[in-house]
Amino acid sequence: MKSAVIYSSKTGFTQKYAEWISQELGADLFPMDKFDRSMIDNYDTIIYGGGLYAAGINGIRFIKINFSRLRSKKLIIFASGSTPWRENAVNKVKNKNFTPEEQAHLKFFYLRGGLNMTKMGMFDRFLMKLLRASILSKGKKRELTPDEKGMLAAMDNPVDFTSKDNIKDLVAYARE
Numbered sequence: 001m002k003s004a005v006i007y008s009s010k011t012g013f014t015q016k017y018a019e020w021i022s023q024e025l026g027a028d029l030f031p032m033d034k035f036d037r038s039m040i041d042n043y044d045t046i047i048y049g050g051g052l053y054a055a056g057i058n059g060i061r062f063i064k065i066n067f068s069r070l071r072s073k074k075l076i077i078f079a080s081g082s083t084p085w086r087e088n089a090v091n092k093v094k095n096k097n098f099t100p101e102e103q104a105h106l107k108f109f110y111l112r113g114g115l116n117m118t119k120m121g122m123f124d125r126f127l128m129k130l131l132r133a134s135i136l137s138k139g140k141k142r143e144l145t146p147d148e149k150g151m152l153a154a155m156d157n158p159v160d161f162t163s164k165d166n167i168k169d170l171v172a173y174a175r176e
């Protein structure tokens with residue numbers, strides 16, 4: 001069984017998970033820009049990971065446009081986001097990114113990443129500033145939720161929730 005782990009990572013959280021997963025499985029590791037569709041057939045298992053941006057999985061287009069080739073493979077997708085794992089939020093991400101047919105052919109995992117504004121590009125930092133302003137204005141009208149408070153704190157100091165423990169279920173499924 002030959003496996004490839006492919007990832008798109010803007011600030012390093014997804015990359016860390018991709019590295020851990022590839023080490024654990026003895027799989028080949030590729031940043032998205034070093035992998036192309038002609039390489040798909042070299043592998044039995046394809047694992048793709050991307051950061052979550054407004055609930056969209058970074059780089060997922062590659063999987064979607066090559067879905068017919070990937071259909072015969074064991075296909076595992078993971079996303080890293082800053083919010084804690086919650087079933088309804090994870091289902092929302094699945095439904096936003098994949099059709100029911102695609103969902104039937106892949107297994108999705110959410111691995112909590114972190115938030116690091118110091119590594120973001122200008123545009124993402126700008127979006128974070130808008131989000132901060134919106135949370136602060138909500139805070140004038142009501143008590144902020146723990147997630148909102150956590151988000152504000154993470155904007156001032158980078159937070160990293162990655163843990164090697166989080167990859168256990170994905171690795172076990174890949175080995176099945």
Ligand SMILES: Cc1cc2nc3c(=O)[nH]c(=O)nc-3n(C[C@H](O)[C@H](O)[C@H](O)COP(=O)(O)O)c2cc1C
Nearest residue numbers: 009010011012013014051052054055081082083113
């Ligand atoms: C503009 C923007 C939007 C984001 N949207 C989400 C989101 O919808 N859900 C979430 O959990 N995290 C969200 N995040 C946080 C990232 O998903 C998180 O930092 C992730 O671990 C980044 O992974 P990467 O560094 O590998 O790209 C967002 C971050 C930015 C900058």
